[in-house]
Amino acid sequence: MNRDSQVTLESGVKRYHRYVDKSYELYLYTMYLMYKTCGISVKEHSQRQSKHIVTAEDHQFTPKLWENEIIQSLHNNLKLQKVWKQFGFTGIVDIDYLTNKYKSFSKYEEYQAYLKNDETTVQDHRAIILLLFKSCIKDENFVDMVESHNPHWSMDESLIVGSFKRTLKSLPEADEDFFESYLPEDEPVNEFGEELIKMVAQKEEELLEIIQPALQNWDITRVAIIDLILLKMAVCELMFFPTIPTKVTLNEFVEISKSYSTEKSKDFINGILDRLMKQLKKEGKIKKEGRGLVE
Numbered sequence: 357m358n359r360d361s362q363v364t365l366e367s368g369v370k371r372y373h374r375y376v377d378k379s380y381e382l383y384l385y386t387m388y389l390m391y392k393t394c395g396i397s398v399k400e401h402s403q404r405q406s407k408h409i410v411t412a413e414d415h416q417f418t419p420k421l422w423e424n425e426i427i428q429s430l431h432n433n434l435k436l437q438k439v440w441k442q443f444g445f446t447g448i449v450d451i452d453y454l455t456n457k458y459k460s461f462s463k464y465e466e467y468q469a470y471l472k473n474d475e476t477t478v479q480d481h482r483a484i485i486l487l488l489f490k491s492c493i494k495d496e497n498f499v500d501m502v503e504s505h506n507p508h509w510s511m512d513e514s515l516i517v518g519s520f521k522r523t524l525k526s527l528p529e530a531d532e533d534f535f536e537s538y539l540p541e542d543e544p545v546n547e548f549g550e551e552l553i554k555m556v557a558q559k560e561e562e563l564l565e566i567i568q569p570a571l572q573n574w575d576i577t578r579v580a581i582i583d584l585i586l587l588k589m590a591v592c593e594l595m596f597f598p599t600i601p602t603k604v605t606l607n608e609f610v611e612i613s614k615s616y617s618t619e620k621s622k623d624f625i626n627g628i629l630d631r632l633m634k635q636l637k638k639e640g641k642i643k644k645e646g647r648g649l650v651e
Contacts, residue, residue: 381443382506383519383538388445389454389502390489390520391430396458397421417471421488424481429528436535448505453497461488482524489520511616548597556592563588570631582617583624590629594636598645602633 397419404414421427430436440446461467470476470484492498493513502509509516519538526534556563567587568576576584590609593600606629613621636642 378506378508379512379515380539382502382508382512383516384439384443384535385445385506386502386516386520387430387523387535388440389449389492389498390485391427392449392451393454393458393461393488393492394421394427394485396455399455400458400462420471420476420481421467421484424476425478425528426481426485426524429530433532435532439535450501453501457492457495457498461491464491478528482527486521486524489524493517552589552592552597555596556588559592559596560588563591566591566632566636567628570628570635580617580621583613583621586613586617586621586625587628587632590625591632591636594633594642598643601644602642606630606633 401417401419404410404417407414464487466487467484470480473480499509523530523534523538564576567584571579579587586609590605593605593609594602606626609629610622610626613625617625633642
C-alpha cells in the first residue's frame with residue numbers, strides 16, 4: 357500500500373528529514389525576498405533624484421520602505437546575512453521580477469498613503485510590509501519563482517505565512533538569532549515525526565486490518581493512496597502515542613487532508629476516523645496518559 361515500492365523505510369526517513377530542513381530554508385528564503393523587494397525603493401529614490409526635471413513628488417519621495425527600523429534590523433543582522441549567504445540566496449533571486457513587483461506595489465493606495473505619512477509608526481511599517489508580502493504570495497509569478505528554487509511552497513504556504521507574520525511582529529526588537537527559533541526542534545521531529553513514520557511502516561498490516569472494516573462499502577484498493585496513508589498515520593497515533601489527545605489527532609488529520617488530498621477527502625477522513633475512534637475506545641485500544649485525553 358505504499359506509493360513507491362522502491363522507497364525503503366530508511367530512505368523514507370531521510371526524505372522526511374530533508375523535507376523538514378527545506379521548510380526552514382523556505383522560511384528564510386521568503387524573508388530574504390521581502391527584504392530585497394523593500395530595497396528596490398532605494399533604487400527608485402535614486403532614479404527620481406537623477407531625473408532631468410525633478411518634480412515636487414520626486415523631491416518628497418523617500419525610500420522609507422527600506423530605511424524603516426524593521427528592514428534595517430534585518431540589514432544590520434550580520435548573523436542572518438551570513439545565513440542567507442550560506443544558503444546561496446544572493447545568486448538565485450530574479451531582481452527584474454522583484455523590481456516589477458515593487459513597481460506594481462508602488463501604485464497601491466496604501467503604499468502612497470504610507471509614503472505621505474510624516475508620522476509613520478513601527479505598526480505602520482509592519483502593516484505595509486505585510487501588505488507587500490500578501491500581494492506577493494497571491495502573485496503566480498512570485499510563487500513560480502519560489503517553487504523553482506524550493507518546490508515545497510504549495511505544501512508549506514500556511515506554515516511560512518504564519519512564521520513570517522510572527523517574525524514581523526517581533527521586529528525590530530528581536531534578538532540577532534531570532535530566526536533560529538524556527539529551526540526544527542529535535543523532540544517533535546525525531547521523537548514524534550520520525551517515530552510515527554517508523555511505527556506506521558512496522559505495524560502496517562495491523563493498521564490495515566483495523567481500517568478495512570471501517571470502510572464498509574469502500575474497496576480499500578480504490579481509496580486514494582494519500583487518504584489511506586493519512587488513515588494509517590492517524591490510527592497509529594491514536595493507539596500508540598499516549599500523550600496526544602484523540603481530538604487533536606482527528607482535527608489535525610482532517611486539516612492535513614484539506615491540503616494534501618482531494619476536496620472530498622476531509623469528509624471521508626473525518627467520517628472514517630470518527631468511526632474508528634469509537635470502535636477503538638470500545639475495544640480498549642486507545643490508552644492516553646493524562647486526564648481527559650481520550651475524550
